[in-house]
Amino acid sequence: MDVASLHSRSVAEWVRRLETVDDRWDQPTPCGAWNVRALVNHVVAEDLWTVPMMEGATIEEVGDRFEGDVLGDDPVATGRAAAEAAAAVTAQALAERRIAHLSFGDTPAEEYAYQLAADHVIHGWDLAVATGGDPEMDPDLVEALAVWFAEREELYRSSGVIGERPDDGGEGTATGDDAQGRLLRAFGREPGWCPPLEP
Numbered sequence: 001m002d003v004a005s006l007h008s009r010s011v012a013e014w015v016r017r018l019e020t021v022d023d024r025w026d027q028p029t030p031c032g033a034w035n036v037r038a039l040v041n042h043v044v045a046e047d048l049w050t051v052p053m054m055e056g057a058t059i060e061e062v063g064d065r066f067e068g069d070v071l072g073d074d075p076v077a078t079g080r081a082a083a084e085a086a087a088a089v090t091a092q093a094l095a096e097r098r099i100a101h102l103s104f105g106d107t108p109a110e111e112y113a114y115q116l117a118a119d120h121v122i123h124g125w126d127l128a129v130a131t132g133g134d135p136e137m138d139p140d141l142v143e144a145l146a147v148w149f150a151e152r153e154e155l156y157r158s159s160g161v162i163g164e165r166p167d168d169g170g171e172g173t174a175t176g177d178d179a180q181g182r183l184l185r186a187f188g189r190e191p192g193w194c195p196p197l198e199p
Contacts, residue, residue: 047082054093163188
């Protein structure tokens with residue numbers, strides 16, 4: 001799968017899950033201190049960042065404009081609009097082979113798009129399991145990200161971007177050694193995570 005398709009499909013999967021949140025914004029997620037609203041805010045802010053970054057802006061030029069709560073009164077509509085803009089600018093940046101000026105250095109748009117796709121897919125799973133949605137990832141996205149991430153996992157972990165890899169939970173299921181479970185564990189997720197039971 002080419003990276004343009006990977007990114008656009010990962011964003012579409014994220015939006016599909018976002019549209020099913022309903023009123024579960026305070027639910028806990030696999031991301032530690034983040035509830036559903038904080039998780040969604042993170043991804044939407046990233047989509048908002050994507051536009052100027054893919055257009056060639058620097059971190060300093062973007063500044064703090066996307067800090068804090070970016071969701072407003074209609075998080076789903078805000079998230080959908082941000083995702084559509086991010087997908088459009090990324091497709092253009094990839095076609096033109098642009099460079100993104102990221103915090104760790106100048107980076108080809110292709111590499112940045114892989115990073116963004118991974119965030120949408122993994123956080124899409126986080127959102128699904130937090131809100132009772134469909135936890136099954138698109139297997140084509142899982143396969144493409146697994147190949148890309150294989151050489152980057154330890155770098156991400158040593159940089160503190162992802163948590164420790166959980167133990168293998170068994171064979172042949174989403175909590176075990178299937179492709180989705182392996183990718184989730186690579187990103188520091190427990191594939192069998194579910195929200196804690198209410199008292």
